[in-house]
Amino acid sequence: MAHQERFTERAANGDLTIGIIGLGYVGLPTAIGFHDAGFNVWGVDVSQRTVDMVKAGKNPTGDPDVDDIVPSPGTERWHITDSAAEAVPHCDVILVTVPTPITHDLKPDLSYVEGAGRDVFQSIVKGSRTIVVLESTVYPGVTAQTWHPIIEELGLVIGEDLEIAYCPERFNPGDPAHGVRQVARVIGCSNPEVGAALVALYQKLTSEDVRYVGKLEVAEAAKVIENVQRDINIALVNELARIFPALNVDVEDVLSAAATKWNFHRYTPGVGVGGHCIPVDPYYMIQRAADVGVPAGLITAARAVNRSMPSHVAGVLSDLMWNANVAAGDAKVLLLGWSYKAEVGDPRETPAEPLAETLMAKGITVGAWDPHLDDGSYPEGVEVISDISKAEGYDMAVLVTAHKACLELDWSELVKQMRTPLIYDGRRVLNLEELTSKGWKAYAVGRPYGDGL
Numbered sequence: 001m002a003h004q005e006r007f008t009e010r011a012a013n014g015d016l017t018i019g020i021i022g023l024g025y026v027g028l029p030t031a032i033g034f035h036d037a038g039f040n041v042w043g044v045d046v047s048q049r050t051v052d053m054v055k056a057g058k059n060p061t062g063d064p065d066v067d068d069i070v071p072s073p074g075t076e077r078w079h080i081t082d083s084a085a086e087a088v089p090h091c092d093v094i095l096v097t098v099p100t101p102i103t104h105d106l107k108p109d110l111s112y113v114e115g116a117g118r119d120v121f122q123s124i125v126k127g128s129r130t131i132v133v134l135e136s137t138v139y140p141g142v143t144a145q146t147w148h149p150i151i152e153e154l155g156l157v158i159g160e161d162l163e164i165a166y167c168p169e170r171f172n173p174g175d176p177a178h179g180v181r182q183v184a185r186v187i188g189c190s191n192p193e194v195g196a197a198l199v200a201l202y203q204k205l206t207s208e209d210v211r212y213v214g215k216l217e218v219a220e221a222a223k224v225i226e227n228v229q230r231d232i233n234i235a236l237v238n239e240l241a242r243i244f245p246a247l248n249v250d251v252e253d254v255l256s257a258a259a260t261k262w263n264f265h266r267y268t269p270g271v272g273v274g275g276h277c278i279p280v281d282p283y284y285m286i287q288r289a290a291d292v293g294v295p296a297g298l299i300t301a302a303r304a305v306n307r308s309m310p311s312h313v314a315g316v317l318s319d320l321m322w323n324a325n326v327a328a329g330d331a332k333v334l335l336l337g338w339s340y341k342a343e344v345g346d347p348r349e350t351p352a353e354p355l356a357e358t359l360m361a362k363g364i365t366v367g368a369w370d371p372h373l374d375d376g377s378y379p380e381g382v383e384v385i386s387d388i389s390k391a392e393g394y395d396m397a398v399l400v401t402a403h404k405a406c407l408e409l410d411w412s413e414l415v416k417q418m419r420t421p422l423i424y425d426g427r428r429v430l431n432l433e434e435l436t437s438k439g440w441k442a443y444a445v446g447r448p449y450g451d452g453l
């Protein structure tokens, strides 16, 4: 039987060892998913804290969906280490799930992809044909451009010693309906037989469609444009949320009216876009377009709109407070929620940070309460509130993150703790009439703010 046919049969029987490099938001649930699907799993992370926590059966990430599912110490087929050299020789397939952030000047930072690739390739057993799959989000061309030189330098041969492939992760942290075991997958690989073998493997992980889509670059590009599209759609609605209040029209009324048409796609405006994906991935596409000399004007403009939302909202908040006669220099804003999305304890790229910084630069005091984050998650200068019943003397409450705990606050109590009863719904999820009946003066992103309600 040919190598790939044997691999496919073993994949169908769960008889393979899978290594996962990077046990973060993506890697840890992926490792657990393959373990649950019956495979032998080796998880590797360079962070000692992560390794110690996972070894102890604890969740080091802020994704609550992972809280109760980390295998306990001693679980069969479950091995955790900080050493790729220890794990790699055991593995038939290695999935690389390391960060792909941007640098301070908004350029792709591929150092983790390069470093993890080197760690893995140095320990590949010659002649093993281990399949190494990059799952991190990148622009088209990264897997080959970053890994081929290292493979060559180490004297390894693709097709004899190893294979490389790309399969982007698309799960949605904090959303159990779109976890690693429920999302469709696409696989890119220059060798269609390896692509077909990986389809058989990922079909054991997810209940949704798994498709071989051809060369690496197709799968790489598919992932990055999924997030580019979301960024553009959100930017449009955020831009409209700035135009319509100036026309004395509520953007949500306009969106509700437009959404009665069969092909209108509705998005909701907000204080900004956060997380490790949407505010980051478009820069990967912008860079790649620049490399080949093609303008990416629309993608660049969308980024600029979404990036400017926190400072736009900060301007609106200060106008609203001055209109309510809050003394300049003594204003206090209370941010409800800090992490970038609901139900997740993840502050990466949260729009709360530039919002708070812009307010503080105007001399406004900023307090923040987020039951999903610990006290060390906030930048210097922000008053961290652990117990919302003790938050007193604020002039403006701002709903930043639609955590259930924020939506279910006792608004009648909170209004009594305020010095000035102003509230701003930065996610368009609150019932403004109800808040008004409880004594608040309520405002919202995209809503004309003449007199509040």
Ligand SMILES: NC(=O)c1ccc[n+]([C@@H]2O[C@H](COP(=O)([O-])OP(=O)(O)OC[C@H]3O[C@@H](n4cnc5c(N)ncnc54)[C@H](O)[C@@H]3O)[C@@H](O)[C@H]2O)c1
Pocket (backbone or CB within 6 Å): 021, 022, 023, 024, 025, 026, 027, 044, 045, 046, 047, 050, 097, 098, 099, 100, 112, 115, 116, 117, 119, 135, 136, 137, 138, 169, 170, 171, 172, 173, 276, 277
């Ligand atoms: N978080 C998401 O919602 C999401 C969804 C889809 C795709 N992605 C993409 O997945 C990738 C990983 O994102 P994440 O959110 O899981 O990142 P993360 O920061 O949560 O986790 C990455 C982990 O990799 C570890 N690491 C770094 N270098 C390593 C190395 N050489 N060897 C072993 N471990 C190493 C880090 O210590 C960390 O624990 C990124 O490219 C991201 O864009 C993320």
